[in-house]
Amino acid sequence: METGLWSILICLSLSFSINTEALTKHPILTRIRRAPEAGAEPKKCSYTFLVPEQKITGPICAARGYSTDKDRVTRLDVAAVRDLLSKQRREMETLKLVVDVDGNLVNEMKLLRKESRNMNSRVTQLYMQLLHEIIRKRDNSLELAQLETRILNATTESLRLSSRYRELEAKYAALSAIVNNQSVIIGALEERCMQVYSRKQEPPLMGPPMVQVVPENIPVNVPRFTNEIQRDNTRAFGRERGSRSGPSPTSGTLEAQETPHRNFSAEGPFRDCLQAQEAGHSTSGMYVIKPDEAERPLQVWCEQGIDNGGWTVIQSRRDGSVNFFRNWDNYKSGFGNIDGEYWLGLEGIYLLGKQLDYKLLVELEDWMGKKVYAQYNSFHLEPESEGYRLRLGAYQGNAGDSLTSHNAKQFTTLDRDKDAFSGNCAHFHKGGWWYNACGQTNLNGVWYNGGVYRSKFQDGIFWADYGGGFYSMKGVRMMIRPID
Numbered sequence: 254m255e256t257g258l259w260s261i262l263i264c265l266s267l268s269f270s271i272n273t274e275a276l277t278k279h280p281i282l283t284r285i286r287r288a289p290e291a292g293a294e295p296k297k298c299s300y301t302f303l304v305p306e307q308k309i310t311g312p313i314c315a316a317r318g319y320s321t322d323k324d325r326v327t328r329l330d331v332a333a334v335r336d337l338l339s340k341q342r343r344e345m346e347t348l349k350l351v352v353d354v355d356g357n358l359v360n361e362m363k364l365l366r367k368e369s370r371n372m373n374s375r376v377t378q379l380y381m382q383l384l385h386e387i388i389r390k391r392d393n394s395l396e397l398a399q400l401e402t403r404i405l406n407a408t409t410e411s412l413r414l415s416s417r418y419r420e421l422e423a424k425y426a427a428l429s430a431i432v433n434n435q436s437v438i439i440g441a442l443e444e445r446c447m448q449v450y451s452r453k454q455e456p457p458l459m460g461p462p463m464v465q466v467v468p469e470n471i472p473v474n475v476p477r478f479t480n481e482i483q484r485d486n487t488r489a490f491g492r493e494r495g496s497r498s499g500p501s502p503t504s505g506t507l508e509a510q511e512t513p514h515r516n517f518s519a520e521g522p523f524r525d526c527l528q529a530q531e532a533g534h535s536t537s538g539m540y541v542i543k544p545d546e547a548e549r550p551l552q553v554w555c556e557q558g559i560d561n562g563g564w565t566v567i568q569s570r571r572d573g574s575v576n577f578f579r580n581w582d583n584y585k586s587g588f589g590n591i592d593g594e595y596w597l598g599l600e601g602i603y604l605l606g607k608q609l610d611y612k613l614l615v616e617l618e619d620w621m622g623k624k625v626y627a628q629y630n631s632f633h634l635e636p637e638s639e640g641y642r643l644r645l646g647a648y649q650g651n652a653g654d655s656l657t658s659h660n661a662k663q664f665t666t667l668d669r670d671k672d673a674f675s676g677n678c679a680h681f682h683k684g685g686w687w688y689n690a691c692g693q694t695n696l697n698g699v700w701y702n703g704g705v706y707r708s709k710f711q712d713g714i715f716w717a718d719y720g721g722g723f724y725s726m727k728g729v730r731m732m733i734r735p736i737d
């Protein structure tokens with residue numbers, strides 16, 4: 254060596270053997286498994302150390318087998334080692350990353366477990382709620398079933414009562430028929446007795462023929478299950494017989510009318526109740542009217558509550574408080590109480606009907622509280638010189654037509670007989686009416702309490718087509734209104 258230095262070559266063989274198999278077996282590393290490098294033999298490398306020149310004092314150790322390019326090989330080895338170290342460092346970093354990822358996964362797992370526990374808790378809560386709901390619904394079903402049972406029981410009971418009620422109705426109708434027939438028989442027997450035992454030679458009093466005995470619609474069919482409170486009839490009952498005032502009519506004049514305290518309109522006079530209504534008076538009550546040719550105003554009851562209102566009431570019966578067995582003058586001028594029972598008067602009715610074309614509505618109320626109607630599409634009276642002859646139009650309604658047979662008849666009272674019967678119908682029917690011989694209706698007759706009545710003659714307030722001749726109505730109203 255020219256430098257005077259000698260070299261000692263120490264060959265170091267470093268063997269780096271990385272057990273990659275052990276790494277690839279790690280479960281976490283499966284994702285980063287790499288293919289093994291081909292020819293991954295333990296690599297060798299050489300290092301060259303330079304030492305200062307020394308005097309040779311001993312044996313010289315000469316290296317064998319090292320050629321002149323040994324320095325180049327050593328650098329390659331160093332580079333290879335560095336590369337390997339770098340690779341290992343990267344692998345270490347990769348492993349570190351993997352470990353970090355693993356840690357994150359563990360955290361995620363923990364979170365998921367916690368979430369799962371929460372979900373379990375929530376599911377359990379929901380299950381409990383569901384269970385509670387099911388139990389509650391089952392209880393509701395039970396209550397519903399109990400309620401249905403009760404309704405069924407009530408319905409059964411109601412049907413049973415209804416059936417019982419119909420039976421009673423039928424019995425009542427049958428009994429009414431018997432009473433009617435008995436009244437007729439008794440009347441006939443009384444007449445025969447009079448004939449047999451009368452010491453007088455004068456002919457016996459023969460009554461008019463009876464109207465039909467048992468009509469088809471005897472008033473027993475009333476609306477069922479009504480909530481209406483039955484009105485107290487005890488007050489009227491005391492007057493039942495009192496309203497029959499004996500064979501002679503009262504000769505009194507128009508009864509003093511009570512001072513109206515309510516439902517009274519001081520306005521007017523109006524032509525009729527329709528005009529009052531058109532003037533803005535929409536409530537029923539007492540009004541003053543004055544027909545066109547009337548000498549003095551009249552008090553009337555205006556019915557504004559039924560069938561669009563505007564009805565002038567010309568006759569009213571409801572409690573037997575007024576005697577209707579009266580003479581001609583009374584029937585001509587009118588009598589009674591405007592807020593109770595009254596007759597407007599033939600002259601007033603005549604004057605009303607003279608000013609406009611009117612129609613007539615007859616309202617009947619039976620003792621079961623049921624109301625039926627008969628309406629005639631025209632109505633007026635002829636003047637007194639014609640005996641206030643009745644002029645009626647066509648019938649419509651649900652009461653049956655018992656008035657048309659009285660059409661074109663003059664008015665009869667006990668003291669003025671204009672009827673078609675040999676005797677005086679007012680005498681037998683105890684009222685004043687447009688009698689024929691004598692008639693199918695007697696709305697000014699005797700007010701009997703309770704409906705079916707017993708009498709020698711048919712003198713009750715009857716409407717033959719509704720109840721027959723021996724059924725006296727509880728209430729009657731006759732009212733008129735101009736034709737629309």
Ligand SMILES: [Ca+2]
Nearest residue numbers: 672674675676
């Ligand atoms: Ca006569």
